[in-house]
Amino acid sequence: MSNALITLLPSVVLEGLLLGCVYAMIALGYTMVYGVLGLINFAHAEVFMVGAVAGVEVYRYLGPLVDNPYVLALAAVIIAAGVSGALAMAIERLAYRPIRRHGSSNRLVPLITAIGVSFFLQDLVRLIEGLWHGEFYMNYPASDPMEYLHELPFGMTIQNKSILVMVVAVSMMVGLDRLVRRTRLGRAIRAVAQDLPTASLMGIDPDRVISRTFLIGGALGGVAGVLFGLLYSQINPFVGFVPGVKAFTAAVLGGIGNIHGAMLGGLVLGTLETLGGTYLFFLTDGAIGNEYKDVFAFVILVLLLLFRPQGLLGRAQGEKV
Amino acid sequence: MSALSQAASNEAPLLELREVHAGYGHIHALKGVSLDVRPGEIVTLIGSNGAGKSTVLRCISGLLAPRSGVIRLRGMEIQGRQAHEVAALGIGHAPEGRRIFPKLTVDENLDIGAYLERDPAVIAARKQEVFMLFPRLAERRRQDGGTLSGGEQQMLAIGRALMQNPALLLLDEPTLGLAPVLVDTLFDTLKLLHAAGKTILLVEQNAWHALRLAQRAYVLETGRITHQGSAAVIADTPDVKRAYLGGD
Numbered sequence: 001m002s003n004a005l006i007t008l009l010p011s012v013v014l015e016g017l018l019l020g021c022v023y024a025m026i027a028l029g030y031t032m033v034y035g036v037l038g039l040i041n042f043a044h045a046e047v048f049m050v051g052a053v054a055g056v057e058v059y060r061y062l063g064p065l066v067d068n069p070y071v072l073a074l075a076a077v078i079i080a081a082g083v084s085g086a087l088a089m090a091i092e093r094l095a096y097r098p099i100r101r102h103g104s105s106n107r108l109v110p111l112i113t114a115i116g117v118s119f120f121l122q123d124l125v126r127l128i129e130g131l132w133h134g135e136f137y138m139n140y141p142a143s144d145p146m147e148y149l150h151e152l153p154f155g156m157t158i159q160n161k162s163i164l165v166m167v168v169a170v171s172m173m174v175g176l177d178r179l180v181r182r183t184r185l186g187r188a189i190r191a192v193a194q195d196l197p198t199a200s201l202m203g204i205d206p207d208r209v210i211s212r213t214f215l216i217g218g219a220l221g222g223v224a225g226v227l228f229g230l231l232y233s234q235i236n237p238f239v240g241f242v243p244g245v246k247a248f249t250a251a252v253l254g255g256i257g258n259i260h261g262a263m264l265g266g267l268v269l270g271t272l273e274t275l276g277g278t279y280l281f282f283l284t285d286g287a288i289g290n291e292y293k294d295v296f297a298f299v300i301l302v303l304l305l306l307f308r309p310q311g312l313l314g315r316a317q318g319e320k321v
Numbered sequence: 322m323s324a325l326s327q328a329a330s331n332e333a334p335l336l337e338l339r340e341v342h343a344g345y346g347h348i349h350a351l352k353g354v355s356l357d358v359r360p361g362e363i364v365t366l367i368g369s370n371g372a373g374k375s376t377v378l379r380c381i382s383g384l385l386a387p388r389s390g391v392i393r394l395r396g397m398e399i400q401g402r403q404a405h406e407v408a409a410l411g412i413g414h415a416p417e418g419r420r421i422f423p424k425l426t427v428d429e430n431l432d433i434g435a436y437l438e439r440d441p442a443v444i445a446a447r448k449q450e451v452f453m454l455f456p457r458l459a460e461r462r463r464q465d466g467g468t469l470s471g472g473e474q475q476m477l478a479i480g481r482a483l484m485q486n487p488a489l490l491l492l493d494e495p496t497l498g499l500a501p502v503l504v505d506t507l508f509d510t511l512k513l514l515h516a517a518g519k520t521i522l523l524v525e526q527n528a529w530h531a532l533r534l535a536q537r538a539y540v541l542e543t544g545r546i547t548h549q550g551s552a553a554v555i556a557d558t559p560d561v562k563r564a565y566l567g568g569d
Binding site for chain 1: 382383384403404405408409413414416420422423424425429432433434436437481485
């Protein structure tokens with residue numbers, strides 16, 4: 001029994017890292033927006049969902065025309081990035097910026113607006129998909145090359161689509177890290193996050209930088225939507241909620257506002273959740289099954305926050321954002 | 322000196338404030354402030370804590386919109402514009418409390434000062450000038466701004482504003498919290514900037530130093546200008562001596 005558990009371990013960790021990649025990509029959108037605005041953008045879960053839906057539409061309309069499943073997946077990734085990025089920018093422009101302009105000092109106002117936007121988008125997508133295709137439950141089609149299983153050492157196996165998910169996620173995270181650390185826009189984003197009024201004294205237009213931040217975070221979220229769809233295949237207009245809350249948890253776990261923290265938090269949460277979901281089942285003889293993995297994820301969060309309230313990579317002192 | 326200030330007084334002002342009123346909420350911080358800064362001048366604005374000195378600078382650089390009054394840069398009205406637009410017009414503001422970006426390196430803090438300049442060669446040349454003025458910053462260039470000492474942060478704040486190559490440099494209490502030796506060094510540096518033709522509006526509590534450096538001065542008391550004129554004359558005014566110079 002215990003031997004079986006140990007042989008299982010590498011596969012479970014691999015599975016967890018895959019899920020963690022998706023969480024990390026979504027978490028980046030939460031943490032970047034929090035960094036520049038101090039706002040928890042709960043509508044980001046729906047930006048992710050819209051990315052997943054945009055991906056399905058790409059498969060629906062380009063699928064019959066394109067044979068190569070990788071080309072198709074990359075097309076879905078690129079289009080979802082564009083759609084979700086534009087959506088996130090539009091949300092900021094139409095919902096958050098007017099509130100910011102009126103200078104309401106109450107932080108609950110934008111938060112509640114975010115929740116409102118979230119509900120609005122869920123029902124909007126349901127309506128559109130319902131009118132367009134007559135139903136709002138969607139599937140990412142499986143293709144044989146994507147499902148192909150590679151044998152790895154230590155009894156691990158990995159599907160082609162999982163490799164694709166990892167490659168896309170890792171390259172986007174590396175790209176983001178470069179952008180934030182090395183480019184003029186990245187410096188401006190960090191300056192606005194650290195001290196917005198002083199950044200504006202340097203000639204940086206804060207609204208423009210905030211808008212770009214939503215664009216980048218939204219695009220990452222949209223890509224995460226497609227990756228989620230590729231991994232789990234079934235999606236619907238309400239599919240954003242649970243991954244959204246998990247990714248927010250990952251962002252807090254890593255230290256909200258910290259980009260590397262969001263990446264780390266996503267991977268840690270995905271891995272621990274998958275480990276917990278798998279092993280609790282065996283250790284309790286099935287009394288606590290995989291359906292408790294969500295509970296497990298939040299128990300981790302509560303425990304971490306008890307001992308390290310600033311998150312894994314957060315600064316101990318209240319950082320000015 | 323007198324011939325020079327004569328010449329300066331005939332020139333059109335670079336910056337003009339006319340009857341500027343401003344405040345925060347119910348606080349009426351500025352009650353009709355008028356002042357001029359001419360090209361190449363160092364003008365100092367002195368006054369006690371809470372007199373509204375920083376508020377004057379915040380109105381000029383667009384961090385605070387005045388309630389009424391006019392602010393002109395090279396004859397163009399700029400009051401109420403957003404700070405990033407004012408920066409693009411050529412005003413550099415080293416704000417109160419230094420406001421270094423703590424988690425950007427010294428290099429990055431300076432680069433962000435030159436945010437509006439796209440030419441890497443120009444940025445590099447400006448950075449060299451800043452390092453000539455403040456060699457200490459060159460030694461610390463890879464360090465995070467937040468890890469610098471107070472004096473180094475002040476150098477960085479001024480250096481960052483100079484990276485904008487501003488037509489007008491606003492300095493808010495650059496000597497606050499500095500050791501006396503550093504205060505002298507800093508005023509020497511400001512003298513160099515003046516010799517290089519920079520126009521500076523300097524807000525200071527250290528009136529003795531400021532009045533020796535500046536050509537003209539304004540005294541601000543509870544939101545109103547109470548004295549103005551050549552710095553030498555202001556330094557000799559009995560009221561000013563008593564209140565700000567600790568004299569008889």
